[in-house]
Amino acid sequence: MLYPWQTPMWQDWLDQGCYLGQAYLLSGADGIGISEFAMAMAQGILCQSEGLDACQTCVQCHQFSHQTHPDFLSLALLGDKKEISVDQVRALNDQVYRTTHQGGYKVVLIERVEHLNRSAFNALLKTLEEPPANTVMILTSHQSQQLPATLISRCRQIRFSIPPANEVMAWLQQQLPQADTLLLKKALKLNWGLPLSAKTWVESxxxxxxxxxxxxxxxxxxxxxxxxxxxxxxxxxxxxxxxxxxxxxxxxxxxxxxxxxxxxxxxxxxxxxxxxxxxxxxxxxxxxxxxxxxxxxxxxxxxxxxxxxxxxxxxxxxxxxxxxx
Structure with missing residues (x-):
């Protein structure tokens, strides 16, 4: 699912055509839809149709939407853990170097990569230095300033900014038509202009x-x-x-x-x-x-x-x- 404020960035992504990089780092504040953008990227890469915009109807898209695609690998924090461990990264690396199940691309998504501990970073860097063919790694971070320069230098950067307040306000009013305008404005102010955080703040x-x-x-x-x-x-x-x-x-x-x-x-x-x-x-x-x-x-x-x-x-x-x- 993409959001209105992501349309220009999504078009930039589509314009790449078949010229894919081996690793991408998506960075920006939490609450603007970075995870959703990353998932849309992954689905578009795996989709059988031409280009990077998922068709939503092919077998690959069906598997992806049901979280059963064999060539989509993901990594995130486990439960209440504060770090992504080196064992998690090593287990992921073992799967990365295996042959793809369907003969196309393999996509690896690592969310909130800043939570990797030092050993996990080192294990990931080895994969970024020598990635297997037809593999695209997508990393997300809400605190990219904490990431090692060696990791950042191996990724193409996609940076997300907080969208304009008037655009976010229009979206909030569409999503929450029963909410008072003053309440929505307060939600935006308290949540630093982050649309998804503001919406959650009102709903909860x-x-x-x-x-x-x-x-x-x-x-x-x-x-x-x-x-x-x-x-x-x-x-x-x-x-x-x-x-x-x-x-x-x-x-x-x-x-x-x-x-x-x-x-x-x-x-x-x-x-x-x-x-x-x-x-x-x-x-x-x-x-x-x-x-x-x-x-x-x-x-x-x-x-x-x-x-x-x-x-x-x-x-x-x-x-x-x-x-x-």
Whole structure:
């Protein structure tokens, strides 16, 4: 399934015709449909029709849509694992070098390749250096800055940008015709303009957490609950990281009010805190101590309301390592 904002990139892909590379790296933010684009690429390569646009009617397309195509191999995180292991990559490599079942191309899809551990990266690089004939590897990543340069250099790059807000808004209104326009705008703002994330946010009623969050921070400010106790409550949410989005939106509204002359105090502190929230949101995607990250943001939120506020050094990556978990 492709999305409207992917049409230009899809046309660029189709224009390649039969001049396929051996490996592609699809990179961009999570929530804009990179996985769906990769699957469409894979199906088009395996399809019996000419060109790279799948016909949806041939035997190959039928097998692909039913997840039974013998020449389509995929690799991703297993269950609650944090890494893709070297054993997974080695098992994949064994299948890659076998003869294709149907005499055409073999397609390998590795999603979120940034989750490969070091040994797994090394095992994959060997395959990228000496790929078997008629094999196309498609890698996806939401954090390509973490990938080794040696891996990136062996792939053709397809980079995905966040689509224009008006285009996304039109799509959301089509997908969610019953949703209030203001709610959709808030969904886009809280989800950084990512269309699929915004749609999920509305459908899962994540907006209902905002009221709970507002109550929580009032309790924090009035010392009715400790920071550690509050963090334990947020950790029970299905997506605790939404806390950062609410803190961010809070600062946006506060700073806007200060700019328009409402004489709110300490507006410079909110600018500093906003930067810290953005950094924390980014760190959340990495192998960090989640408890410490949430606690640090809470403490900084309390501190930034003081005139002598200074940024919390606990938000530095060096102090919130994964090995502290």
């Amino acid at each position: 009623k994540d907006f209902e957490w905002e009221s709970a969050w507002q109550t929580d921070i009032k309790n924090l400010q009035q010392q009715r609950i400790s920071v550690s106790q509050q963090v334990e409550k947020w950790k029970k949410w299905s997506k605790p990281e939404v806390v950062f989005d609410y803190f961010y939106l809070w600062t946006v509204n506060y700073i806007r009010a200060a700019i328009y002359g409402k004489k709110l105090p300490y507006d410079r502190n909110w600018l500093i805190f906003q930067k810290s929230v953005l950094q924390a949101r980014q760190l959340w995607q990495q192998n960090v101590n989640k408890d410490l990250l949430l606690e640090s943001v809470c403490l900084e939120w309390l501190q930034c309301q003081q005139t002598d506020y200074q940024p919390n050094r606990a938000l530095q990556p060096s102090t919130i390592r994964g090995d502290q978990i």
